[in-house]
Amino acid sequence: xxxxxxxxxxxxxxxxxxxxxxxxxxxxxxxxxxxxxxxxxxxxxxxxxxxxxxxxxxxxxxxxxxxxxxxxxxxxxxxxxxxxxxxxxxxxxxxxxxxxxxxxxxxxxxxxxxxxxxxxxxxxxxxxxxxxxxxxxxxxxxxxxxxxxxxxxxxxxxxxxxxxxxxxxxxxxxxxxxxxxxxxxxxxxxxxxxxxxxxxxxxxxxxxxxxxxxx
Amino acid sequence: xxxxxxxxxxxxxxxxxxxxxxxxxxxxxxxxxxxxxxxxxxxxxxxxxxxxxxxxxxxxxxxxxxxxxxxxxxxxxxxxxxxxxxxxxxxxxxxxxxxxxxxxxxxxxxxxxxxxxxxxxxxxxxxxxxxxxxxxxxxxxxxxxxxxxxxxxxxxxxxxxxxxxxxxxxxxxxxxxxxxxxxxxxxxxxxxxxxxxxxxxxxxxxxxxxxxxxxxxxxxxxxxxxxxxxxxxxxxxxxxxxxxxxxxxxxxxxxxxxxxxxxxxxxxxxxxxxxxxxxxxxxxxxxxxxxxxxxxxxxxxxxxxxxxxxxxxxxxxxxxxxxxxxxxxxxxxxxxxxxxxxxxxxxxxxxxxxxxxxxxxxxxxxxxxxxxxxxxxxxxxxxxxxxxxxxxxxxxxxxxxxxxxxxxxxxxxxxxxxxxxxxxxxxxxxxxxxxxxxxxxxxxxxxxxxxxxxxxxxxxxxxxxxxxxxxxxxxxxxxxxxxxxxxxxxxxxxxxxxxxxxxxxxxxxxxxxxxxxxxxxxxxxxxxxxxxxxxxxxxxxxxxxxxxxxxxxxxxxxxxxxxxxxxxxxxxxxxxxxxxxxxxxxxxxxxxxxxxxxxxxxxxxxxxxxxxxxxxxxxxxxxxxxxxxxxxxxxxxxxxxxxxxxxxxxxxxxxxxxxxxxxxxxxxxxxxxxxxxxxxxxxxxxxxxxxxxxxxxxxxxxxxxxxxxxxxxxxxxxxxxxxxxxxxxxxxxxxxxxxxxxxxxxxxxxxxxx
Numbered sequence: 029x030x031x032x033x034x035x036x037x038x039x040x041x042x043x044x045x046x047x048x049x050x051x052x053x054x055x056x057x058x059x060x061x062x063x064x065x066x067x068x069x070x071x072x073x074x075x076x077x078x079x080x081x082x083x084x085x086x087x088x089x090x091x092x093x094x095x096x097x098x099x100x101x102x103x104x105x106x107x108x109x110x111x112x113x114x115x116x117x118x119x120x121x122x123x124x125x126x127x128x129x130x131x132x133x134x135x136x137x138x139x140x141x142x143x144x145x146x147x148x149x150x151x152x153x154x155x156x157x158x159x160x161x162x163x164x165x166x167x168x169x170x171x172x173x174x175x176x177x178x179x180x181x182x183x184x185x186x187x188x189x190x191x192x193x194x195x196x197x198x199x200x201x202x203x204x205x206x207x208x209x210x211x212x213x214x215x216x217x218x219x220x221x222x223x224x225x226x227x228x229x230x231x232x233x234x235x236x237x238x239x240x241x242x243x
Numbered sequence: 244x245x246x247x248x249x250x251x252x253x254x255x256x257x258x259x260x261x262x263x264x265x266x267x268x269x270x271x272x273x274x275x276x277x278x279x280x281x282x283x284x285x286x287x288x289x290x291x292x293x294x295x296x297x298x299x300x301x302x303x304x305x306x307x308x309x310x311x312x313x314x315x316x317x318x319x320x321x322x323x324x325x326x327x328x329x330x331x332x333x334x335x336x337x338x339x340x341x342x343x344x345x346x347x348x349x350x351x352x353x354x355x356x357x358x359x360x361x362x363x364x365x366x367x368x369x370x371x372x373x374x375x376x377x378x379x380x381x382x383x384x385x386x387x388x389x390x391x392x393x394x395x396x397x398x399x400x401x402x403x404x405x406x407x408x409x410x411x412x413x414x415x416x417x418x419x420x421x422x423x424x425x426x427x428x429x430x431x432x433x434x435x436x437x438x439x440x441x442x443x444x445x446x447x448x449x450x451x452x453x454x455x456x457x458x459x460x461x462x463x464x465x466x467x468x469x470x471x472x473x474x475x476x477x478x479x480x481x482x483x484x485x486x487x488x489x490x491x492x493x494x495x496x497x498x499x500x501x502x503x504x505x506x507x508x509x510x511x512x513x514x515x516x517x518x519x520x521x522x523x524x525x526x527x528x529x530x531x532x533x534x535x536x537x538x539x540x541x542x543x544x545x546x547x548x549x550x551x552x553x554x555x556x557x558x559x560x561x562x563x564x565x566x567x568x569x570x571x572x573x574x575x576x577x578x579x580x581x582x583x584x585x586x587x588x589x590x591x592x593x594x595x596x597x598x599x600x601x602x603x604x605x606x607x608x609x610x611x612x613x614x615x616x617x618x619x620x621x622x623x624x625x626x627x628x629x630x631x632x633x634x635x636x637x638x639x640x641x642x643x644x645x646x647x648x649x650x651x652x653x654x655x656x657x658x659x660x661x662x663x664x665x666x667x668x669x670x671x672x673x674x675x676x677x678x679x680x681x682x683x684x685x686x687x688x689x690x691x692x693x694x695x696x697x698x699x700x701x702x703x704x705x706x707x708x709x710x711x712x713x714x715x716x717x718x719x720x721x722x723x724x725x726x727x728x729x730x731x732x733x734x735x736x737x738x739x740x741x742x743x744x745x746x747x748x749x750x751x752x753x754x755x756x757x758x759x760x761x762x763x764x765x766x767x768x769x770x771x772x773x774x775x776x777x778x779x780x781x782x783x784x785x786x787x788x789x790x791x792x793x794x795x796x797x798x799x800x801x802x803x804x805x806x807x808x809x810x811x812x813x814x815x816x817x818x819x820x821x822x823x824x825x826x827x828x829x830x831x832x833x834x835x836x837x838x839x840x841x842x843x844x845x846x847x848x849x850x851x852x853x854x855x856x857x858x859x860x861x862x863x864x865x866x867x868x869x870x871x872x873x874x875x876x877x878x879x880x881x882x883x884x885x886x887x888x889x890x891x892x893x894x895x896x897x898x899x900x901x902x903x904x905x906x907x908x909x910x911x912x913x914x915x916x917x918x919x920x921x922x923x924x925x926x927x928x929x930x931x932x933x934x935x936x937x938x939x940x941x942x943x944x945x946x947x948x949x950x951x952x953x954x955x956x957x958x959x960x961x962x963x964x965x966x967x968x969x970x971x972x973x974x975x976x977x978x979x980x981x982x983x984x985x986x987x988x989x990x991x992x993x994x995x996x997x
Binding site for chain 2: 096098099100101102139140141142144145146149150152156158183186187188191192193194195
């Protein structure tokens with residue numbers, strides 16, 4: 029089971045600086061931020077991946093009946109792709125009917141086969157696209173999973189999101205749909221933005237963050 | 244409750260109106276919140292909360308009556324576990340306001356009628372109407388049996404007698420098909436009505452003393468007695484229609500009794516009505532909150548009265564009951580895995596131990612467990628382990644090492660390890676499995692290329708294979724591949740056809756072996772290869788023999804990697820390189836006989852059948868939509884009198900005709916698929932039975948048990964489709980001449996449908 033080597037593709041215009049700064053600010057709220065914080069729309073997935081689920085039922089206001097209809101795991105997160113061609117309304121429209129999920133916090137060593145096995149538990153998979161380091165063309169810890177039906181994707185959001193793959197808690201989020209180029213990390217070093225500024229050591233994601241490594 | 248006072252400002256226009264509506268909304272929300280929350284943990288007693296709430300609602304009746312009515316009807320329907328709390332509330336309200344009581348009764352009857360008409364029988368699907376009415380009657384008795392008997396004992400005795408008669412006469416041929424275990428010990432798998440009947444009998448004998456259900460109305464006895472009663476209007480259940488659909492019969496799953504938790508509170512016996520009530524309520528909670536796993540887990544662990552019962556045991560038993568339910572669990576399998584993980588997180592000091600105990604018990608009883616249930620057990624256990632670093636005391640299961648490898652326990656461990664590997668990687672398995680278990684470890688999922696080493700020089704087609712390899716690496720086109728393959732001799736005939744593309748197994752061999760070997764790196768690589776050389780595949784696999792051979796060669800290359808086999812078969816069907824019938828024939832072929840009892844084979848077969856079913860549904864839907872479009876067009880034409888749409892009509896009518904043909908062709912293919920599968924089962928089972936007879940050996944080998952249950956599984960998993968073919972099956976395949984062992988499966992299935 030080898031890791032997927034990438035294929036050559038055209039470069040796209042790269043706007044990722046602001047994303048990185050938000051990651052820094054959000055990841056360590058107590059730290060003094062050296063860069064200005066961009067607006068919410070540009071917030072990279074990293075910062076919202078640790079969103080807390082809704083509190084248990086008995087403390088909710090608004091009544092049990094609303095809670096009985098609730099399907100919070102399927103709701104859209106705060107994240108919007110800042111490279112998306114179109115306005116927020118268009119993006120939301122696509123997200124709400126999408127059959128494609130973004131999957132984050134994967135180990136660099138997690139294979140397509142493992143992802144197939146886990147995500148097949150909620151339905152037949154149409155396609156998996158591994159996320160790649162833009163320079164090295166090696167796996168950099170995320171992927172897209174596309175299902176044939178929306179219902180299957182919803183079940184993945186309800187039951188696979190927040191569980192473990194390769195001993196790591198993975199996060200899933202709706203994606204507006206794969207477009208060529210989106211398989212590449214948007215961090216300056218080629219990987220994901222979150223790995224640029226990370227201070228902790230993560231053996232499954234290349235060790236220390238890129239900034240820390242280069243210091 | 245505090246009320247916002249309306250502003251004294253009077254703009255006379257919109258702003259004032261808006262403010263009033265938002266006040267009203269706030270009050271309504273507040274009422275909803277009060278009604279929903281009553282019964283939850285509170286500083287005051289339930290009785291005083293109910294009394295207070297009744298007062299508040301009475302005061303609000305003038306302004307919010309319809310909202311309150313709607314709320315009370317809804318909670319009665321959606322929160323059955325709090326039924327007695329709401330009935331007490333309504334009783335108190337009735338005492339204060341007789342008219343409201345009457346309106347509530349009317350509203351509930353209306354709701355019941357609507358639910359039955361729209362087939363909302365607990366939003367489940369039953370097959371037998373009479374069974375359901377008996378169930379409805381019996382299941383209400385724990386709540387109201389005592390009162391009914393006190394007031395109307397003669398009528399009750401009559402209903403009881405006729406119920407008993409009915410239950411005695413009921414056919415129960417279908418029951419074995421739905422049982423999780425074939426053994427009666429330690430817990431019998433009773434048919435649900437039989438179990439409920441036994442529970443109600445015991446309750447009656449105990450003079451309706453039921454201690455588990457919360458009965459807050461007892462505290463208000465004096466008030467409720469004084470209040471005027473309403474008569475229930477006569478109620479006629481809606482008649483049976485073509486579309487009426489009833490819930491399927493089921494078997495009560497039991498895995499625990501009071502001996503399993505000697506330290507804790509006593510678990511109510513299997514025929515006690517308390518057991519029934521607890522299980523009903525826990526099932527209800529899952530049904531209400533299945534989409535919200537954290538909420539579901541929280542609600543389960545905060546079940547009222549939990550200190551008097553071994554709640555964790557009940558929860559685990561109820562969850563496995565659903566997971567192992569035949570024909571299918573009420574919710575998707577993976578929900579239960581994740582729910583159990585949430586429960587382990589909520590109760591880390593107690594639940595994991597109960598779960599481990601349950602796993603151990605399930606393992607010990609594998610010998611008599613239904614094959615479909617074993618499949619689910621394998622999938623659950625491996626997925627669960629992958630969330631807990633695969634930590635397990637494998638040595639506890641060393642007994643399986645000395646058994647026949649085809650018997651259920653070693654087979655189970657092998658399949659679990661294979662699934663664990665799919666979720667991780669081969670070396671990981673070798674690392675955590677004790678050395679004594681190495682024989683049960685899965686093979687390293689590597690590709691087997693027959694033209695790979697020097698010894699393959701002598702193999703026919705070897706030089707072509709090398710040539711192809713070079714061509715593939717230099718990005719050859721389909722045409723270039725065709726021209727290379729042209730030179731391959733056909734071992735099956737003396738001279739080639741002109742075009743050279745009749746079934747030629749050697750061509751298929753060199754092409755498929757070489758291509759799959761080069762694309763072995765990942766699923767994506769293999770899919771790309773299939774897509775790029777689709778034309779060659781289609782041509783080589785044009786005939787039925789061609790299709791079968793493609794599958795055979797693919798299997799030879801990837802026999803160490805069942806997961807790859809499964810995804811390749813899936814892709815080949817979807818891109819129409821092979822068809823469903825070819826896959827079915829391949830599964831029953833001699834090449835697969837060694838692996839016939841392995842889980843991956845049946846996953847492939849069921850996935851194939853599901854694809855076929857989805858395909859038929861898709862085309863049927865397209866046809867329906869086209870017909871509707873035409874109908875709309877006709878209507879518009881009659882409205883507008885527009886002659887130009889005649890042409891549009893023509894195109895649409897042609898499309899409908901084409902779709903109609905497509906539907907018929909797809910349905911015919913679907914029927915053929917099932918017939919092929921049943922026919923092959925009959926052949927293979929008959930072969931075994933005859934052989935055993937001549938050899939004088941026992942029929943009931945592990946292989947036989949597996950095979951016959953796989954046949955049952957086909958019937959159960961796809962019962963709705965197969966229903967259409969009953970006549971053909973009876974006349975053509977499952978005739979009276981068939982061996983009674985095989986015929987029994989068909990007869991049980993017929994009984995299930997009756």
